Amino acid sequence: MKIATFNINNVNTRLPNLLEWLKHSKPDVVCLQDLKCEEREFPGAALREAGYSAVWESQKSLNGVAILSRRSHPIVTRRRLPGGPSDREARYIEAAVGGLLIACLCLPNGNPQPGPEFDYKMSWLSRLTKHAARLQGQNHPAILVGNYNVAPTELDICSTESWTNDARVQPTPRKAFASLLANGWTDALRDVYRHERVYTLWTYWRDRCEKDHAFRLDHFLLSKAVASRLIKAGVDGDIRSEKNASDHAPAWIKLHW
Numbered sequence: 001m002k003i004a005t006f007n008i009n010n011v012n013t014r015l016p017n018l019l020e021w022l023k024h025s026k027p028d029v030v031c032l033q034d035l036k037c038e039e040r041e042f043p044g045a046a047l048r049e050a051g052y053s054a055v056w057e058s059q060k061s062l063n064g065v066a067i068l069s070r071r072s073h074p075i076v077t078r079r080r081l082p083g084g085p086s087d088r089e090a091r092y093i094e095a096a097v098g099g100l101l102i103a104c105l106c107l108p109n110g111n112p113q114p115g116p117e118f119d120y121k122m123s124w125l126s127r128l129t130k131h132a133a134r135l136q137g138q139n140h141p142a143i144l145v146g147n148y149n150v151a152p153t154e155l156d157i158c159s160t161e162s163w164t165n166d167a168r169v170q171p172t173p174r175k176a177f178a179s180l181l182a183n184g185w186t187d188a189l190r191d192v193y194r195h196e197r198v199y200t201l202w203t204y205w206r207d208r209c210e211k212d213h214a215f216r217l218d219h220f221l222l223s224k225a226v227a228s229r230l231i232k233a234g235v236d237g238d239i240r241s242e243k244n245a246s247d248h249a250p251a252w253i254k255l256h257w
Helices: 015-025 044-049 116-137 171-182 188-193 237-241
Strands: 002-007 029-033 053-059 062-069 075-078 092-097 100-106 142-147 218-222 230-235 251-255
Touching: 002 015, 002 100, 002 142, 002 218, 015 044, 029 100, 029 142, 044 053, 053 092, 062 092, 062 100, 100 116, 116 142, 116 171, 188 218, 188 230, 188 251, 218 251
Parallel strands: 002 029, 100 142
Antiparallel strands: 002 251, 029 062, 053 062, 075 092, 092 100, 142 218, 230 251
16 A cells, blocks of 8 residues: 655645646555645545545645545544644544544644744644554554654754754654654654655755755654554655645655555
């Protein structure tokens, strides 16, 4: 089974890019983030024509997450991350697909920091850690997929000289990410690439893409029941250089499943 994540950065604006990538990459399951469209504007019909069933949570101009599947229709188990009854941002959706529980998530960016945006990011990470512990305790095969807006280590950013104050490289979110791994989750891309640098985000600023100045922010965390099934992982970095591209490139894993 091939599972991918793609922070699409407006699903309708970049629908041609998405459809072309789906045609050539042929993932079985795709987690999309930053849909940036109202519920009724999600391009479900175009994706069905491409062979994918979809479930999604979206909001106008902001956030939004979706799970696509070409094997079977995803069965939604949760549409919000627990622990934040007043949080209405569309950042989390969870569904059963082919015997796996797949959570698609988009953590808050957290900038500028310090301040309320960073506090929201850390609160969200705390809620995710608690929910992840419950999932791990159920011993059900689960994957937490998406844009974490955390570069876990210095290996996951090309240079910190111009990013020292960025929320995505601060010690506290990095510590929270490490706590997730310490609770039994496997960072699939890092497990495959070990000490090799691999990136998933090239910002639109100052020729960052051309200079390969980038982050690894998009992650697959595998539960104990899934980690041993990991075969391969990669990033389709060439997608980032295409016309009208998202600032993120799709990342993917393959499982014996």
